[in-house]
Amino acid sequence: MGYRYIGSKARIAKEILDYLGHPEIEDGYFIDAFSGTGIVASTAADYGWKVKINDMMKSSIVVSEAHLISYEDISFSKLGGYAKALEIMNAQNKQGFIWREYSPASLNQKGIERKYFSEENAQIIDGAIEVVYTWKNSGTISESEFSLLMSSLISAVNNVANIAGTYGCFLSKWTEQSKNRIKLECLPLREAKVDYQVFNQDVFELTSNLEDIVYYDPPYTKRQYASYYHILETIVQGDEPVVEGVSGLRPWKNKASVFCYKSKALKALVDLVVNTCAKRVLISYSNDGHIKLDDLEKNLKLFGQVKVVEIGSIGKYRPNVIASDNGSSVKEYLIDFVKERANKL
Numbered sequence: 001m002g003y004r005y006i007g008s009k010a011r012i013a014k015e016i017l018d019y020l021g022h023p024e025i026e027d028g029y030f031i032d033a034f035s036g037t038g039i040v041a042s043t044a045a046d047y048g049w050k051v052k053i054n055d056m057m058k059s060s061i062v063v064s065e066a067h068l069i070s071y072e073d074i075s076f077s078k079l080g081g082y083a084k085a086l087e088i089m090n091a092q093n094k095q096g097f098i099w100r101e102y103s104p105a106s107l108n109q110k111g112i113e114r115k116y117f118s119e120e121n122a123q124i125i126d127g128a129i130e131v132v133y134t135w136k137n138s139g140t141i142s143e144s145e146f147s148l149l150m151s152s153l154i155s156a157v158n159n160v161a162n163i164a165g166t167y168g169c170f171l172s173k174w175t176e177q178s179k180n181r182i183k184l185e186c187l188p189l190r191e192a193k194v195d196y197q198v199f200n201q202d203v204f205e206l207t208s209n210l211e212d213i214v215y216y217d218p219p220y221t222k223r224q225y226a227s228y229y230h231i232l233e234t235i236v237q238g239d240e241p242v243v244e245g246v247s248g249l250r251p252w253k254n255k256a257s258v259f260c261y262k263s264k265a266l267k268a269l270v271d272l273v274v275n276t277c278a279k280r281v282l283i284s285y286s287n288d289g290h291i292k293l294d295d296l297e298k299n300l301k302l303f304g305q306v307k308v309v310e311i312g313s314i315g316k317y318r319p320n321v322i323a324s325d326n327g328s329s330v331k332e333y334l335i336d337f338v339k340e341r342a343n344k345l
Contacts, residue, residue, distance in 0.1 A: 005037050006148045006166065006223055009284060012332055013043040015311045019334060020213065020282065022048050028211035031204050031278070034218050038064025049213075054199040054253050057225060059154065059232040065144065066151035070190035073144045079135070085145075086152060086184045092127025097240045099123050101248050102170075102231060103208050106274065114336045115247050116170045116231060117211045121160050121182040125235065126186070128153055133238045147198075156184045157235065166228040169247050204271075208278040218259040218269060220289025226252035232302050263289040270299045273337060281337045284311075288330040296335065304340040308333055 009016065017040075023030075030049035033042035037060065041053045045068055053064045079085045100109040103122035106115035117125065132149050135141040141149070162178035164172050171178075197204060208214050219225065226233065230250045232243065241250040260267045269291065273281050285293060285308075293308070300306045311332045 003286055006221075006225070006228060007219065007286070008037055008039065009217060009332075010037070010039045012311050013040045016040060016282070016334055017043045017047045017244075019309060019311075019336075021043075022045070023050075024291045025211060028209070028213060029197075031206070031208055031212050031214045032064070033206055033214060033216050035064040036060055036217065038067045039197075040215060040217065042067035043327075044215075045190075045196065050195040052197045052199065052212075054201060054203065056200070056202060056257075057229065057233055058200055059150075059229060059236040060225075061198060062147040062236055063172045064155060065147040065196075065198055066187055068190070068194045069144055069148055070086045072075070072193045073187070074148055078140045081149070082260065085135075085141075085149060086186060089128040089131060089149070089153070089184050090124070090182075092131055093123045093345070094127040094130055095123055096130065097127030098125045098129070098231075098235070101243055106248075112246060112248075114170060114246070115162050115172070115174065116159075116167070117160065117162065117182075118174075118178065121178075124182050125153070125157060129235055129238050150182050152187055153259040154219055154237065155187065156182050157232070161231075166249075168228045180246040206256065208276050210277060210279050212278040213280055213282060214276050214278040215284070216269070216272065217284040218265075219257050220259065220265070220286050220291060222260050222262070222290070224252065224260050226255035226257075227290075262334055264293055265289075266291050266299065269296065273300060274303045274339070279339050279340070283335040283337065285335055286330050286334040287333070290332075293333065300335070300337050301318055305338040309336065 009040055029052045030044040033054050035041055035053040035055045040051060041051045045051050051068060053061065053174040055061050055064065062103055074082060076082050076085050085164055099105050099119060099122040102114050102116040103119045104113055105119050118263060130145065134148045160178050160182045164171060208329060227249055230252055232252050243250050259265045287293065297306050311334050
């Protein structure tokens with residue numbers, strides 16, 4: 001993909017599951033409550049876990065689900081197969097919302113030139129969105145097939161987006177990859193079916209059972225995912241919001257995360273962990289965040305056993321070459337919390 005997902009655990013997902021291990025009972029699920037790109041949930045499925053994924057971003061959910069879909073889950077029987085569906089999407093062309101707002105056509109259409117995509121690619125994206133929603137609304141494709149097609153579209157979009165790393169802004173000059181014609185390709189599917197469930201809701205509303213393992217990887221900095229990945233969210237939502245500013249941000253504050261605010265994050269995370277029904281909770285923690293590890297550990301110990309495991313060091317998110325040259329690594333930890341007290345905060 002041509003973008004970097006902030007806080008992605010792709011480089012340490014295996015280490016997290018090596019620590020957790022394989023499921024010892026059949027009843028429990030691995031619940032990835034902030035699924036992001038879905039890499040940790042996917043790795044949990046590789047280790048034999050039944051999986052529940054959740055994220056407030058619909059774009060994250062379709063990408064996460066795509067990692068869990070098997071050949072058994074999809075057939076595209078009314079379209080002649082997965083590859084045929086993508087062939088149809090690749091042939092689409094429409095001067096729609098993405099073209100009007102996020103290609104150079106926006107200069108004449110809206111008075112602001114935005115260069116996220118070439119005009120040709122923007123029209124293909126618009127057409128692909130329209131045809132997928134037509135199939136969905138007519139019952140031509142299932143929910144799983146919808147997620148797979150949208151994830152395929154996101155993957156293709158990321159490969160031609162004229163961005164440095166996120167969709168918070170576009171580049172003034174076209175990158176070589178952004179000049180390529182967008183092409184949707186088949187994503188790999190699982191051979192064996194995974195027992196999984198999908199949720200798209202506020203993490204505080206997500207339920208769990210005593211025997212589940214709940215994994216939390218909340219935002220730890222001020223960067224709001226809903227604004228950094230706004231175009232992907234618009235593509236998957238298939239809507240036409242009123243957008244603002246040079247970057248063309250869709251309204252996002254209703255999806256602002258409390259964990260991105262330094263003054264609120266610690267209490268919010270402790271509340272979340274302590275009030276979950278699951279007895280055991282795993283929390284990914286980065287020393288790059290604005291919650292202090294000692295404070296989090298001290299607060300959690302009031303309610304149960306806490307073990308802190310250093311997972312490894314990974315490079316910071318760096319949006320460009322200069323930042324990369326000056327960047328440093330951050331330490332990643334896994335906090336293993338086992339609840340002893342049922343008290344509510």
